[in-house]
Amino acid sequence: xxxxxxxxxxxxxxxxxxxxxxxxxxxxxxxxxxxxxxxxxxxxxxxxxxxxxxxxxxxxxxxxxxxxxxxxxxxxxxxxxxxxxxxxxxxxxxxxxxxxxxxxxxxxxxx
Amino acid sequence: xxxxxxxxxxxxxxxxxxxxxxxxxxxxxxxxxxxxxxxxxxxxxxxxxxxxxxxxxxxxxxxxxxxxxxxxxxxxxxxxxxxxxxxxxxxxxxxxxxxxxxxxxxxxxxxxxxxx
Numbered sequence: 209x210x211x212x213x214x215x216x217x218x219x220x221x222x223x224x225x226x227x228x229x230x231x232x233x234x235x236x237x238x239x240x241x242x243x244x245x246x247x248x249x250x251x252x253x254x255x256x257x258x259x260x261x262x263x264x265x266x267x268x269x270x271x272x273x274x275x276x277x278x279x280x281x282x283x284x285x286x287x288x289x290x291x292x293x294x295x296x297x298x299x300x301x302x303x304x305x306x307x308x309x310x311x312x313x314x315x316x317x318x319x
Numbered sequence: 320x321x322x323x324x325x326x327x328x329x330x331x332x333x334x335x336x337x338x339x340x341x342x343x344x345x346x347x348x349x350x351x352x353x354x355x356x357x358x359x360x361x362x363x364x365x366x367x368x369x370x371x372x373x374x375x376x377x378x379x380x381x382x383x384x385x386x387x388x389x390x391x392x393x394x395x396x397x398x399x400x401x402x403x404x405x406x407x408x409x410x411x412x413x414x415x416x417x418x419x420x421x422x423x424x425x426x427x428x429x430x431x432x433x434x435x
Contacts, residue, residue, distance in 0.1 A: 253426070
């Protein structure tokens with residue numbers, strides 16, 4: 209079935225380094241993708257989104273890259289901070305209101 | 320401004336019982352979606368409601384039902400609870416139009432259900 213998957217379940221980085229979290233999706237018809245951050249005991253928090261007519265979008269310290277050819281999505285976090293420690297989910301949206309989430313990648317930032 | 324609010328935050332039920340979870344969307348948001356998040360996994364889509372009508376349903380049994388009220392708040396009901404229903408139930412709201420950014424779902428903190 210359609211799903212969105214993550215390559216690495218855990219990622220450990222040193223404070224100040226850049227982090228890259230990868231994601232593969234399988235539904236070539238999806239035209240909207242979102243990254244969420246979920247801290248323990250909280251709901252997912254929106255980070256950044258991108259539409260399929262773009263291949264890169266930048267936010268504050270975060271960049272999302274979309275490669276439609278290989279159905280790959282990545283989230284780059286610059287100068288990773290301890291507060292960035294969380295589980296990160298990519299999700300595709302086949303229609304508004306519906307998101308298909310991947311399993312998630314746990315990011316751990318070492319001081 | 321208040322975000323998406325959900326109640327109760329935690330509850331414990333036994334197998335066979337019924338549960339009702341409640342959600343208040345962000346003011347101005349007309350679409351509410353429900354997700355189930357089992358420990359260690361990503362959220363899975365259950366329902367979407369817009370303007371009090373069901374607009375989408377995920378792969379969940381008929382024991383799961385929901386509704387949306389005129390004030391856009393929503394309830395999720397689960398009947399005949401099973402142990403496997405233990406999860407974090409997340410509610411998310413959005414503006415609900417096709418305009419850019421309308422797909423951004425804002426999630427609540429969830430209702431953690433434990434079925435014994």
